[in-house]
Amino acid sequence: MKALGEFEVWFVTGSQDLYGEETLHQVAENSGKIAAALDAAGSIPVQVVWKPVVKNAEAILATCIEAGATDKCVGVIAWMHTFSPAKMWIAGLQALSKPLLHLHTQFNRDLPWAEIDMDFMNLNQAAHGDREFAHIEARLGLRRKVVSGYWQDAAVQDRIGSWSRAACGLHEARHLKLARFGDNMRNVAVTDGDKVSAQMQFGVTVNGFSIGDLSDAVRAVAAAKVDELVAEYEAAYDIVPSLRAGGANREALREAARIEVALREFMIEGGFGAITDTFENLDGLKQLPGIAAQRLMADGFGFGAEGDWKTAVMVRVVKVMARGLSGGTSFMEDYTYDLDPAGPKVLGAHMLEVCPSISDDRVSCEIHPLSIGGRSDPVRLVFDAGTGPAIVVALMDMGDRFRILADEIDLVKPDAPMVKLPVGRAVWKPRPDFATATESWLMAGGSHHTVLSRAVGAEAIADFAEMAGCEFLLIGAGTTAGGFKKELHWNEAYYHLARGLR
Ligand code: MN
Numbered sequence: 431m432k433a434l435g436e437f438e439v440w441f442v443t444g445s446q447d448l449y450g451e452e453t454l455h456q457v458a459e460n461s462g463k464i465a466a467a468l469d470a471a472g473s474i475p476v477q478v479v480w481k482p483v484v485k486n487a488e489a490i491l492a493t494c495i496e497a498g499a500t501d502k503c504v505g506v507i508a509w510m511h512t513f514s515p516a517k518m519w520i521a522g523l524q525a526l527s528k529p530l531l532h533l534h535t536q537f538n539r540d541l542p543w544a545e546i547d548m549d550f551m552n553l554n555q556a557a558h559g560d561r562e563f564a565h566i567e568a569r570l571g572l573r574r575k576v577v578s579g580y581w582q583d584a585a586v587q588d589r590i591g592s593w594s595r596a597a598c599g600l601h602e603a604r605h606l607k608l609a610r611f612g613d614n615m616r617n618v619a620v621t622d623g624d625k626v627s628a629q630m631q632f633g634v635t636v637n638g639f640s641i642g643d644l645s646d647a648v649r650a651v652a653a654a655k656v657d658e659l660v661a662e663y664e665a666a667y668d669i670v671p672s673l674r675a676g677g678a679n680r681e682a683l684r685e686a687a688r689i690e691v692a693l694r695e696f697m698i699e700g701g702f703g704a705i706t707d708t709f710e711n712l713d714g715l716k717q718l719p720g721i722a723a724q725r726l727m728a729d730g731f732g733f734g735a736e737g738d739w740k741t742a743v744m745v746r747v748v749k750v751m752a753r754g755l756s757g758g759t760s761f762m763e764d765y766t767y768d769l770d771p772a773g774p775k776v777l778g779a780h781m782l783e784v785c786p787s788i789s790d791d792r793v794s795c796e797i798h799p800l801s802i803g804g805r806s807d808p809v810r811l812v813f814d815a816g817t818g819p820a821i822v823v824a825l826m827d828m829g830d831r832f833r834i835l836a837d838e839i840d841l842v843k844p845d846a847p848m849v850k851l852p853v854g855r856a857v858w859k860p861r862p863d864f865a866t867a868t869e870s871w872l873m874a875g876g877s878h879h880t881v882l883s884r885a886v887g888a889e890a891i892a893d894f895a896e897m898a899g900c901e902f903l904l905i906g907a908g909t910t911a912g913g914f915k916k917e918l919h920w921n922e923a924y925y926h927l928a929r930g931l932r
Contacts, residue, residue, distance in 0.1 A: 433754020434475040434598045439505045439531075440497055441465035443483045444490070444514030444563060453553055457511045458483045460537040464509070464581045473584070473591035475754055476504065476598065484514075490522035498527035505529040505597035507590070510559030511537065512552070516566035523570055529597045529897040531590065532567060534560045534578040573896050595886065596893035599751040603898065604633030606732075606746060608704040609697070611641045612711030614737035620877040621738040623827030628740070631832060632898055636739050639696075641707075645714025647692040659687040663721070667795040667811060679797045679807070682717070686809035689715065690722035697731060704732025704746040706739050709781070709803035718803050720782035720810035721795065723761075724854070727785035733761050734879065735783050740825045741879040744834075745785075747894065748823065748881050757884030758787030760815075762822060762856065764878050768845070774864035775842065775857050778822075778882060782810040784854025788884055790816035798852040814848075815856035817841045821888050822860075822880040831925050834895045835876045836888050837867050838906040856882060862907050870905045870914040901925060 443461035445454060465480035484490045497503045505528050523530075536556045567574055575593050579586040614621045625636040660683060663669065672679040697705060705726070709718050723733045730753070732746025741761060748759050761783055768775040781800060786793045793813040800808055823836045839858040848855060860867030888904050895902035901921055905914065 432475050432477065434595070434750075435477055436502060437476040437504045437594075437598050437601065438479045438500075438502050439476050439507055439594055439597065440479050440481050440493075440503055441468065441507045441509070442481045442493055444508065444510045444519070444559065445483050445485050445512045446514050446518070447485045449512060449552070453512070454483065454485065456553060461509065461511055464535070464537065467581060468507075468587065468590060471587040471591065473588045474594055475591060476594045478507070479503075483511075487518040487521060490519055491525060494522035494526040498525065503528060504601045505531060505594065507531045507533050508563065509533045509535060510556055510563045512555055513559040513562060516562045519563065519566050520570070523566065523572060529593075529600060530567075530572060530574040531593050532560065532564060532574055532576045533581070533590070534576060535581040535586070539580050539582070573899060575893055575896065589889065592887065592890045593893045595751040596890045596897060598753075599747040599890075599894045600897045602703065602750040603743065603747050606632075606634040606703045606743065607701055608634055608636045608706070608732065608739055608742055608746075609700060609702045610636065610638045610706045610737060610739055611644060612706075612708040612737055613638070615708055615710060618736060620826060620875075621734070621736055621740070621879065623740055623832075625739070627827070628743070628832070631900060632743065634743050636743075641711055641713050641715065644692060644696060647696060648688050648715065651688045651691045655691050656684050656687045659691055660684060663687065663795055667793050670794065670796045673795060673797055673809065682797055682807060683795075683809055685716050685806070686721050689717065689719050690725060693719060693722050694726060697726070704734070704739075704742040706734040706737050706742050708735070708737045709800075712803060712805055716806045717808040718782060718800060718805060720808040723783040724785055724811045727760060727783070728787050733783055733785075735761065735780060736879075738879050740827065741877070741881060744823055744825050744881045748883050748886055748891075751890055751894070752883060752885035755885035757816070757818075757820070758785060758789070759881060759883040759885055760785035760788045760854070762880045762882035764880070768857075773859060775859055776839075777855060777857055778880075779851070779853045779855040782808055782853060784856075786811050786813055786854060788815040788856060788882060789813040789854070796852050810852065811854060812852050813854050814844065815841055815854070815882075816884065817843055818884060820858065820882055820884040821886065821891065822882050823891055824877045824880045826875055826877055828875065828901075830929065831901055833874065833901045833903065834891065835871065835874050835903045836891050836905065837861065837871060838888055838904070841884065861905070862909055866909055866911050866914075867905050869911045870909055873911075873915055873918060874903055
């Protein structure tokens with residue numbers, strides 16, 4: 431089973447009736463081979479389903495409507511093996527409600543120089559047919575991705591795979607239910623936002639629930655379930671002595687497990703893919719959920735601290751996009767810096783809630799006081815993130831629109847072990863360099879909370895934003911502070927105009 435094998439993308443090949451039966455038979459056979467090869471590609475995590483070649487406006491419209499009505503279909507790949515007059519595509523493309531990838535390829539890789547004749551050229555004319563199709567896509571102003579190259583090339587398949595992951599992310603966003611315990615941290619701007627607009631744009635429903643009800647559920651957890659989960663902790667992590675059986679803080683570990691059991695049951699029973707909590711509203715809870723939030727994230731749930739539902743949405747969406755890839759994805763916060771001019775670094779962490787999936791090492795389970803929240807000491811998992819390339823992604827509400835901002839980073843080892851910092855932590859160098867990256871991030875109003883992913887690349891995030899109709903800004907190897915500032919100004923004008931009058 432593929433990592434996202436419950437989802438399909440449909441491979442739709444355009445042609446027209448004009449060509450005659452023999453040619454159309456060949457078109458169907460060739461496109462079937464391409465769809466089968468993409469379906470078999472290890473880098474494409476969804477099923478690629480070949481659809482009968484469409485030759486007229488009625489068949490195109492029917493296919494597009496069917497794609498929209500088929501929940502497991504997360505996107506459509508279109509390719510014009512031959513010429514397919516694009517007025518035939520207008521109604522279908524207008525009706526298409528799923529992400530669209532225009533694959534610009536050709537069945538034969540090499541041009542048969544000595545053998546080529548008019549029949550061969552008429553059959554293999556994507557160079558020509560895809561331009562006609564692309565014209566109507568542009569004319570209709572469709573959100574889409576174009577991938578160009580030979581269908582057997584690994585780079586082409588990788589990009590289709592990355593887009594497929596983004597399409598699964600959008601499918602998840604459109605079905606996502608997020609539960610909030612407590613509101614945003616008081617007076618914080620960037621974690622706030624318009625939940626109605628978010629539902630209109632991404633599909634996610636964001637609703638509040640009583641922390642008192644959760645506290646009651648925590649009290650009601652059966653002792654046997656707590657025993658079972660504590661045993662799971664002991665098998666998975668290095669437990670500090672005070673949390674072990676007979677240790678001074680053993681009951682705190684059991685309380686943390688009680689919170690996890692109740693929270694997990696609440697999420698599963700309610701069909702929630704993401705949650706938020708806040709240290710300002712813990713009525714009845716003895717600890718701020720630490721290990722519970724960390725382990726729920728490790729199992730693919732979204733989480734946002736201090737009521738940050740937007741970041742919780744992105745954690746969940748990126749977790750779905752990343753399924754089957756190595757490296758992990760976590761809620762993250764830019765915390766403090768090492769400003770050594772030889773190579774400034776960011777230290778990312780949170781009070782507690784960092785996902786252990788981003789670590790390559792054994793994880794330690796510890797208990798320490800928390801300076802805020804006014805509750806008992808919370809149990810948490812402590813570790814260092816692995817090293818290598820990664821991204822940090824933020825979602826902000828800019829008032830008139832949402833903005834997704836990403837920075838490509840390189841996770842590095844800390845200069846020395848941080849033995850007195852008892853949280854999950856990550857150290858990185860932002861690209862292209864510290865000053866350009868942070869100046870651009872600040873100019874874009876980027877949040878302190880992010881999603882850090884070692885699994886998913888920036889292209890997939892860009893694809894997700896395109897599919898959702900959301901502004902996307904990337905800070906990476908090619909970024910200059912001046913160019914980025916211009917992009918911000920241009921985007922202000924573009925989104926102001928594109929929104930239009932209501
Ligand atoms: Mn925070």
